[in-house]
Amino acid sequence: MMSEDTRDGAASRTRVAIVGSAGKMGQALIRLVKEDAELELVAVLDQGDPMSALGAYPGAVAIDFSTPAGTLALAETAPGAGVAIVSGTTGLDDAAVRALEAASRIVPVFTASNMSVGVHVLGVLIERAIAMLGPDFDLELIEAHHRRKVDAPSGTALTLAAIAQSARGGDPRLVHGRHPDVRAARGRDEVGIHAVRGGDVIGDHTLLLLGDGERLELTHRATNRDLFARGALRAARWVAGRGAGRYGMRDLVGE
Ligand SMILES: NC(=O)C1=CN([C@@H]2O[C@H](COP(=O)(O)OP(=O)(O)OC[C@H]3O[C@@H](n4cnc5c(N)ncnc54)[C@H](OP(=O)(O)O)[C@@H]3O)[C@@H](O)[C@H]2O)C=CC1
Ligand SMILES: O=C(O)C1=N[C@H](C(=O)O)C[C@H](O)C1
Numbered sequence: 001m002m003s004e005d006t007r008d009g010a011a012s013r014t015r016v017a018i019v020g021s022a023g024k025m026g027q028a029l030i031r032l033v034k035e036d037a038e039l040e041l042v043a044v045l046d047q048g049d050p051m052s053a054l055g056a057y058p059g060a061v062a063i064d065f066s067t068p069a070g071t072l073a074l075a076e077t078a079p080g081a082g083v084a085i086v087s088g089t090t091g092l093d094d095a096a097v098r099a100l101e102a103a104s105r106i107v108p109v110f111t112a113s114n115m116s117v118g119v120h121v122l123g124v125l126i127e128r129a130i131a132m133l134g135p136d137f138d139l140e141l142i143e144a145h146h147r148r149k150v151d152a153p154s155g156t157a158l159t160l161a162a163i164a165q166s167a168r169g170g171d172p173r174l175v176h177g178r179h180p181d182v183r184a185a186r187g188r189d190e191v192g193i194h195a196v197r198g199g200d201v202i203g204d205h206t207l208l209l210l211g212d213g214e215r216l217e218l219t220h221r222a223t224n225r226d227l228f229a230r231g232a233l234r235a236a237r238w239v240a241g242r243g244a245g246r247y248g249m250r251d252l253v254g255e
Helices: 024-035 051-056 068-081 094-103 117-133 155-168 226-239 249-253
Strands: 014-019 039-045 061-064 084-087 108-111 138-145 173-176 190-197 203-210 215-222 245-247
Touching: 014 024, 014 068, 014 226, 024 039, 024 226, 039 051, 039 226, 051 068, 061 068, 061 226, 068 084, 068 094, 084 094, 084 226, 094 108, 108 226, 117 155, 117 203, 117 215, 117 249, 138 155, 155 190, 155 203, 226 245, 226 249
Parallel strands: 014 039, 014 061, 061 084, 084 108, 108 245, 138 190, 173 190
Antiparallel strands: 138 203, 203 215
16 A cells, blocks of 8 residues: 655545556556546555555545455445545445445445446437337347456446346346357347457447347447546545445436
C-alpha cells in the first residue's frame, strides 16, 4: 500500500483510493486522477496490500477494478473505515455480491458492470427495440474482449442479457453458446449469449435482433480504457458524501 501525501487545499477535493492499482484499469485511473484538480489520490492498493489501510481515510471513495477477492476484501473493510465504494469488478462470486449488499447498508456503494455512458444508452435502446419489435425477433448477444480477460461472458453482456430477458418477458432462458452435442432448433424463448476472446480488444458488445427478412444489430465498441476510468471517476465524484445505499448508472445518468 502506498499512501499519497495530502496536498495544500485538498480539503474540498474528492479523496479517492484505487483498489487493483497495478492492473490495466488501476493504471488508467491513477493517471486520470492525477490530472484532475477536483480529485485527490490518497491511497493505492493491489494484491497483498492490507485493505485496513483505508481506515486512515474516512469519507474517501475507494474505486475498485480488481478481482472477486479484492472486491470482497474491500466490501468487508469499507463500512468500518467509513469509505464509499465504486466497483466495476466483474465475474463476482456470491460472497462478494453479498458483501457489497451488506456494505451498502452502512456506506454508499456504486456498482456497474460497465462504467461507459454509451453502454448504459445501449441498454436503454435494447429495452426499447425489444418492446417495439415484439416476440418474433430472436435475440443473440455477442461480446468480444482481449485475450487476458478471465471472466466470461463479460459482466456487461450479462447485464445486457438481463435487460433483454426482462424486456422480452415470459422468463426466456439464457443459452450460453451453441454446443455440437445439442442437435436442436433454436427455441423461441431463448436469449443466446456468446463470448469471443483474443488480441487487444478493449470491449465490444452486440445484440442481434433476428427477424424474418430483416435483422437489427445494436453495437457498442470501446476503443480506449480511459472511457471506463472516466465513468468511474464521475461516479466517485457523484457518490462522495451521499447516504448509505445501492447506486448505479441509472442514478448517475438517468433512464
Ligand atoms: N465496469 C467496467 O466498466 C469495467 C470493468 N472491468 C473489470 O475490472 C476488473 C479489472 O480489470 P483489469 O484492470 O483489466 O484487470 P487486471 O488483471 O489488469 O487488474 C486487476 C488488478 O487487481 C489486482 N488484485 C488481485 N487481487 C487483489 C486483491 N485481493 N486486492 C487488490 N488488488 C487485487 C491484480 O493483481 P494480480 O495481477 O497480482 O492478481 C491486478 O493488479 C475485471 O473484473 C474487469 O472485468 C474492466 C474494465 C471496465
Ligand atoms: O475486462 C475487461 O476488460 C472489461 N470488463 C467489463 C465486463 O466484463 O463487462 C467491461 C468492459 O467490457 C471491459
